[in-house]
Amino acid sequence: MPPFSGASLLDVEDLRVHLPLRSRSLFRPKQFIKAVDGASFSILPGEIVALVGESGSGKTTLGRSLLRLTPPSSGRVRFKGVDLTTLTPKEMRSFRRHMQMVFQDPYSSLNPRMTVGEIVGEPLSIHHAHLTARARLERVAELLSRVGISPTHAVRYPHSFSGGQRQRIAIARALSTEPDFIVADEPISALDVSVQAQIINLILELKDKLSLTMLFISHDLRAVSHIADRVIVMYLGRIMEIAPSAMFWDGPAHPYTEALLAALPVEHPKFRRNRVVLKGEVPSAVSPPSGCVFRTRCPIASPECAAASPALRQVAPGHWTACIKQKSFDLKG
Numbered sequence: 530m531p532p533f534s535g536a537s538l539l540d541v542e543d544l545r546v547h548l549p550l551r552s553r554s555l556f557r558p559k560q561f562i563k564a565v566d567g568a569s570f571s572i573l574p575g576e577i578v579a580l581v582g583e584s585g586s587g588k589t590t591l592g593r594s595l596l597r598l599t600p601p602s603s604g605r606v607r608f609k610g611v612d613l614t615t616l617t618p619k620e621m622r623s624f625r626r627h628m629q630m631v632f633q634d635p636y637s638s639l640n641p642r643m644t645v646g647e648i649v650g651e652p653l654s655i656h657h658a659h660l661t662a663r664a665r666l667e668r669v670a671e672l673l674s675r676v677g678i679s680p681t682h683a684v685r686y687p688h689s690f691s692g693g694q695r696q697r698i699a700i701a702r703a704l705s706t707e708p709d710f711i712v713a714d715e716p717i718s719a720l721d722v723s724v725q726a727q728i729i730n731l732i733l734e735l736k737d738k739l740s741l742t743m744l745f746i747s748h749d750l751r752a753v754s755h756i757a758d759r760v761i762v763m764y765l766g767r768i769m770e771i772a773p774s775a776m777f778w779d780g781p782a783h784p785y786t787e788a789l790l791a792a793l794p795v796e797h798p799k800f801r802r803n804r805v806v807l808k809g810e811v812p813s814a815v816s817p818p819s820g821c822v823f824r825t826r827c828p829i830a831s832p833e834c835a836a837a838s839p840a841l842r843q844v845a846p847g848h849w850t851a852c853i854k855q856k857s858f859d860l861k862g
């Protein structure tokens with residue numbers, strides 16, 4: 530398990546989110562989707578950590594559970610030393626000003642009946658109720674300018690903005706309470722490719738100016754290559770690898786990461802890999818395989834991989850893998 534340090538902003542320890550599956554029969558035992566199944570990691574102040582993995586690997590559920598928007602089933606989430614899993618719902622609502630979320634779809638995440646000024650100012654009226662109306666308006670204007678939207682547009686409604694502008698507004702809203710941590714869930718995937726780079730640049734600019742700390746959930750590894758300081762790789766609710774960005778690209782330690790990278794188009798040398806084709810389908814998250822959950826699709830699996838779920842082990846400073854094979858495994862050729 531990666532060590533937890535006093536220096537980290539967020540420490541996640543053995544987090545599980547098991548979601549009940551709607552049963553068709555009253556007599557069948559209740560079944561659970563193991564959307565997150567024992568995740569442990571830390572995030573340092575000022576870093577952008579990307580969370581990657583195929584669809585259904587549990588990224589969104591993990592991101593939401595950090596803010597308790599989806600309640601964890603067990604485990605710990607410590608934020609600046611406070612164990613969020615022990616807070617009452619009221620305490621958690623108040624604590625949320627420190628942690629905000631930016632959602633994938635800027636078309637549905639902004640209330641169409643509110644002006645942009647109201648949307649950005651709403652968290653201020655909840656969490657900073659002491660502000661005068663004038664101070665709130667000034668703060669909204671400042672936030673809009675910071676994300677590249679003219680403050681004169683505060684009176685407009687979301688429908689008069691493009692997707693990229695709406696995502697800027699969503700980011701301004703998230704920043705309004707001066708959070709220490711933002712979970713951005715696929716913030717660029719609903720946008721045109723031409724606009725995606727602008728939002729990435731905005732995030733990088735905000736990171737510089739505000740020392741923003743972010744969990745950037747994405748299945749777009751190209752975006753990740755531009756933005757992330759570190760990368761966490763998830764598969765079927767488990768963390769397969771945690772690596773500093775350079776090691777993620779140049780020396781991945783887990784065969785699943787190698788397969789994700791191999792699936793990328795090859796026009797850029799950074800993305801050039803020998804082909805590793807994964808076998809079979811992603812197994813069910815209701816009854817995942819015993820031992821290593823990736824073993825049924827892993828090109829280098831052996832019988833001992835079925836014995837026990839591998840713990841994360843360190844293969845280089847800050848570089849962790851949940852694979853029992855030595856890092857020198859050969860997937861090439």
Ligand SMILES: Nc1ncnc2c1ncn2[C@@H]1O[C@H](COP(=O)(O)OP(=O)(O)OP(=O)(O)O)[C@@H](O)[C@H]1O
Nearest residue numbers: 548562564583584585586587588589590591748814
């Ligand atoms: N509210 C829910 N009720 C039941 N199952 C759910 C719920 N939300 C997610 N799941 C299941 O949990 C698992 C993880 O889903 P999640 O959306 O977290 O994955 P993801 O990696 O974010 O996928 P994507 O990239 O497609 O958004 C999936 O098997 C999904 O079907």
